[in-house]
Amino acid sequence: MDGQIAQEALHAAGSVSLWDLFWQAGFIVKLVMIGLLAASIWSWAIIIDKILRYGSFRRQLNKFESHFWSGQSLEELYHTLSERRTTGMGALFVAAMREWKKSFEKGARSPIGLQARIEKAMDVTLAREMDSLESRLGYLATIGSAAPFVGLFGTVIGIMTSFQAIAGSQQTSLAVVAPGIAEALLATAIGLVAAIPAVVAYNKLSADVGKLGMRLEAFADEFSAILSRQIDEKLGQR
Amino acid sequence: MKSGLVVSSILHAAALTWGLWALGAPEPMEVAAVDSLPVELVPLEAYSQSVIGAEDAPVADTPAPEPTEASESEPAENVGDNTVDLPTPPTPTERPKATEQAAAPAPAPAEPAPPEPAPEPEPAPTPEAVPLPEPDPQPAAEPEPAPQQAEPEPEPQPQPDPIEQAIATAEPQPEPGPATPPEPQNVPVPTARPEPPAPRPAEMQQAERPREPATQTAQQESEFDPDKIAALLNKEKSAGGGAQSSQRQAALGGERTTGGRLSQSELDALRGQVSRCWSPPAGVSEAGSLRVSIRMQLDPSGGLEGRPVLVDGGGGTPIERAASEAALRAVIRCAPYQLPAEKYDTWSEVILNFDPQEMF
Numbered sequence: 225m226d227g228q229i230a231q232e233a234l235h236a237a238g239s240v241s242l243w244d245l246f247w248q249a250g251f252i253v254k255l256v257m258i259g260l261l262a263a264s265i266w267s268w269a270i271i272i273d274k275i276l277r278y279g280s281f282r283r284q285l286n287k288f289e290s291h292f293w294s295g296q297s298l299e300e301l302y303h304t305l306s307e308r309r310t311t312g313m314g315a316l317f318v319a320a321m322r323e324w325k326k327s328f329e330k331g332a333r334s335p336i337g338l339q340a341r342i343e344k345a346m347d348v349t350l351a352r353e354m355d356s357l358e359s360r361l362g363y364l365a366t367i368g369s370a371a372p373f374v375g376l377f378g379t380v381i382g383i384m385t386s387f388q389a390i391a392g393s394q395q396t397s398l399a400v401v402a403p404g405i406a407e408a409l410l411a412t413a414i415g416l417v418a419a420i421p422a423v424v425a426y427n428k429l430s431a432d433v434g435k436l437g438m439r440l441e442a443f444a445d446e447f448s449a450i451l452s453r454q455i456d457e458k459l460g461q462r
Numbered sequence: 463m464k465s466g467l468v469v470s471s472i473l474h475a476a477a478l479t480w481g482l483w484a485l486g487a488p489e490p491m492e493v494a495a496v497d498s499l500p501v502e503l504v505p506l507e508a509y510s511q512s513v514i515g516a517e518d519a520p521v522a523d524t525p526a527p528e529p530t531e532a533s534e535s536e537p538a539e540n541v542g543d544n545t546v547d548l549p550t551p552p553t554p555t556e557r558p559k560a561t562e563q564a565a566a567p568a569p570a571p572a573e574p575a576p577p578e579p580a581p582e583p584e585p586a587p588t589p590e591a592v593p594l595p596e597p598d599p600q601p602a603a604e605p606e607p608a609p610q611q612a613e614p615e616p617e618p619q620p621q622p623d624p625i626e627q628a629i630a631t632a633e634p635q636p637e638p639g640p641a642t643p644p645e646p647q648n649v650p651v652p653t654a655r656p657e658p659p660a661p662r663p664a665e666m667q668q669a670e671r672p673r674e675p676a677t678q679t680a681q682q683e684s685e686f687d688p689d690k691i692a693a694l695l696n697k698e699k700s701a702g703g704g705a706q707s708s709q710r711q712a713a714l715g716g717e718r719t720t721g722g723r724l725s726q727s728e729l730d731a732l733r734g735q736v737s738r739c740w741s742p743p744a745g746v747s748e749a750g751s752l753r754v755s756i757r758m759q760l761d762p763s764g765g766l767e768g769r770p771v772l773v774d775g776g777g778g779t780p781i782e783r784a785a786s787e788a789a790l791r792a793v794i795r796c797a798p799y800q801l802p803a804e805k806y807d808t809w810s811e812v813i814l815n816f817d818p819q820e821m822f
């Protein structure tokens with residue numbers, strides 16, 4: 225008798241594949257699942273983009289450093305770099321050199337003012353670079369922390385509605401309860417699928433950004449020291 | 463960023479398609495088809511009441527205990543059954559009846575056997591005096607004076623004769639002999655043969671000898687036959703006694719029949735008996751609150767066993783207490799109740815509800 229009821233309930237509920245579970249879910253649960261799926265796609269897009277971008281950024285830094293410390297004159301380096309759009313250390317270098325050239329073409333007198341202006345220009349460029357590096361990492365953090373709760377919300381709503389339906393149908397057989405709970409739990413599953421990679425990637429990417437920022441700051445300090453020495457030499461020649 | 467989005471979308475689509483195929487539909491659990499469990503809704507009475515029957519018997523419409531087993535006859539060797547042990551078995555069932563009723567006729571052939579005493583008395587009544595002295599000088603003298611006076615005298619002399627004869631034949635002889643004074647009486651009395659008359663022999667013989675001495679002695683001899691002792695014993699097969707036997711197939715049930723209930727008329731009878739003695743409190747506005755329940759235990763004769771107990775009602779106001787007192791009094795006063803004795807199981811404990819509302 226019980227088995228028969230279960231069989232009938234199974235036939236009534238149809239099969240229990242993921243697709244069927246999704247389609248049998250209620251409106252809110254569907255919305256939650258779609259949103260979580262989109263968040264997952266978005267977070268993976270950010271992860272892929274950032275990994276690729278940091279990789280290329282690191283390669284650019286290495287390449288620029290090898291150029292910079294190869295004994296090449298700053299003027300030549302500036303000419304080659306200023307002709308194209310640069311990022312990272314190149315941008316820092318170009319910003320500092322541009323300020324340097326402008327000051328000397330206009331016949332700047334005060335070495336202290338020149339030094340301050342160059343550092344300011346490099347700070348601004350560094351901030352802009354860091355900003356572009358860290359952009360969208362916040363999404364990962366948000367998805368990582370919020371997706372499980374969103375999924376849980378969908379699950380609670382789904383279980384709530386399925387229990388309401390059970391209360392209406394006057395049947396407490398497990399076969400009647402199971403599909404509703406299964407489809408509700410799907411929401412939590414999607415939430416976790418979206419959140420776990422986001423959290424892991426956020427931790428790794430923010431660590432990477434920290435390292436790159438350190439290298440940029442170190443270069444900025446170093447280059448500012450080099451320019452300061454150059455200013456002193458130029459003023460001493462006059 | 464665009465490339466990242468595209469790659470991510472492609473990855474998700476691939477993962478979802480794979481998931482739909484791989485995680486698609488888990489095999490439904492193999493649930494063995496369970497036979498439906500038959501559940502019968504039965505009233506509680508089915509358990510509290512039982513009919514007589516056997517515990518392991520199938521259910522049947524009519525209650526019946528286990529069939530009574532007939533006791534088996536024991537092997538003949540162990541008991542000593544003549545029909546089996548003897549090469550020439552006697553005809554047991556025929557003989558006792560024949561001998562019992564033949565007790566009277568039997569003496570007839572036996573009479574000729576002891577002819578010695580017979581001639582003695584015969585001549586006695588007759589006036590022939592001559593032949594007597596020849597065979598026996600003593601008896602000869604007896605007959606003459608005997609009829610009227612000489613009774614005590616002849617006694618000592620003839621006495622030794624029958625006694626000697628009796629001793630000679632067998633000691634038990636005198637016992638059956640005297641029990642049957644005259645011939646006609648002897649026929650219907652075979653069963654009364656036992657010993658009680660035993661003390662009599664001397665007196666009887668003394669008193670009756672003169673009248674029919676010859677026939678009496680003949681009977682005495684013929685009565686006793688050691689070969690017929692078996693015939694004298696009661697060979698009637700025992701019958702009767704014991705419980706009624708059950709021939710029917712046993713039905714499911716308990717050791718005895720309980721349950722059952724008083725019929726409506728019997729209930730009415732009990733109600734009438736109680737209400738005869740009941741004077742409900744009159745003039746009470748709310749009679750509904752005066753309902754009283756009393757439990758009483760009865761013995762099989764219908765009398766009260768112990769004191770009836772108030773089960774319900776009778777608390778609170780004085781009026782209610784009065785009502786309960788009245789009910790208790792009624793129950794006690796009507797004490798021996800006339801109820802069907804065979805249903806004692808059902809009315810051994812009775813709860814009576816007294817409701818003044820139904821009276822008015």
